[in-house]
Amino acid sequence: MDFEFTEEQRLLQRTARDISAGYDLDYWREKDDESEFPHEVWDDLTDAGFVGMKIPTEYGGSGYGMIELVAASLEIARHGGGVSGANLLTSPVIGSTAIIEYGTDAQKERFLPMIAAGTFFAIGLTEPDAGLDTAGIKMTADRDGDEYVLNGTKIWTTGAHVADYIVTLARTGTGDAEKRHQGISLFIVPTDQDGLEVNKIDKLSMRCLSSFEVVYDDVRVPEENLIGDEGKGFFHVLGTLNTERINWGAIPIGAGELALDIAVDYAAEREAFERKIGQNQGVQFPLATSKAELETATLMLYKAAWLYDEGADCAMEANAAKLVGARAGFDAVDRAVQTLGGMGFADEYHVERLYRDVRLARVAPVSDELVKAYIAEHELDLPRSY
């Protein structure tokens, strides 16, 4: 077993670190305060090839795999970007994976270079009445000549305001209760179409990456924007979600490492009762526990990424990596807040933001409970509960 990164991977990590470290924590604090998209970082990540990380080189991408994506996300998060910084890589990887795996050659030629060049593709799966239960979506797409007409409402579509396209899941079939996973199709919807209305959702986490309710009112989409087979969209999406889960394992781990770095610096400086607080084992041990947990979660993460890159089944590992990553990251940030005491609540010390942000990983893109339900069913052969 070889845990060494290649020199090429180390250079890639170094570049991700350099880019992230080019933006200090106050940059992210300001973006968060203003709900402003971090365009500067996005542009740097695009120019360096991180946005097109997993897109094949013949389509303008960098042609790397999930191991490298995870390595990059961990560096971006840890060196300042936190949850929001590393999450910039999520929607490009889901969008491009769907197109790479299920798109036609013409779609690949059209969309993949765009993604690699930094065109934002938002992801519109969740609806007011269907989140984890994706097959419960109600949005309809009715064929009209060589177009589809979409009607319904998506929520939590992150980045809809900066997106040129929304990867949208809608019902094209009957939605028969017996076959609720069928009759769903995947579309790439241009945001400049008539009939789209976006309403911002004020939220706890990732405020610089705003999320929206998006209302589709007779939105026309040309048939060449249907990805994969009509009626198989649900399964196409399932095929891409492991990439999302794996990145969402990396995001909280990197953010946890960042919080830990801040906490350690603080513990080494801050004095109470005439000694550095970091001299107390009561302060050290939680931080040391977190370090061990973050490192352990990182191992699971690389295993999932490695399986993915090998083309092997990685569903259980991707879910497990997401579960333990979210937990380790959340606990690390929580312990960082505790270490900073009152200052942990002041936004200028940054763990406050990380605390709000990292909480998200336990709910989205898939919740702790659903991961456990999946593992219980598929690994432990217990009855399906979802």
Next chain:
Amino acid sequence: MKVLVTVKEVAAVEDEFEIDGTAIDEAYLEYDLNEWDDYAIEEGVQISESEDDVEVVSVTIGPERSEETIRMALAKGADRAVRVWDDSLEDAEMLDVEAKTNLLAAVVEEEEPDLVLSGVQADDDGFGATGVSLADEVGFEWAAVVNDLELDVEGGVASVRRELEGGVEELTDVDLPAVLTIQTGINEPRYASLRGIRQAQRKEIKPMTLDDLGLSADVAESDLEIVDMYEPETESDATLFEGSPDETAGQLAEVLRDGGVGQ
């Protein structure tokens, strides 16, 4: 035209570290590309992008570990690299300016560049002399602390702006071949791209030993000896003025006058 860029992997210390005799314990050191050299690479790459037929060769003196740093220079656009190292250098406590000058001079003889770019100084030992000393050794023209460069390749002239003490700047024309020591801020160094990193895997890093360079082991001998290493005490001296604005302004004026600032 050939541009040779000298790069160095420098050691940086963490906030907390321990000194072991006359060196910092290896456990506390992290290695990175010297900041000034990053600007020198960028300048070299920009020249190759704006002029025809320019080859950018990067050279470093360092053990195998430093290969990663020089590979980064290749990822940022240098065409190929030379890494000078030898078992006999391994044992040297320190490579002083003279040793580096002789090693690099041998590389210059081998490569015959038209322009050598080095950083003004290295972040770790901070001699700030290697570039100029190299120019002297190989008989090239030179300019130090360059913060702007215009190249007339056909005329064989580099028009440079140099940063002098006290914010004064000097404009000079330097005939090629020349050594320029590059100041930070001359350009905005690019990040490597993933494409560049991939291409760099296929670029050559040529290892060169003392033998290859026609040098003997005594090149590393130094008249310099490190006798001590310590952290200087930090001192601060603060004067607090108390009273009304008028009174404190008067007190401040007095201090400034005593210090020789105002008359």
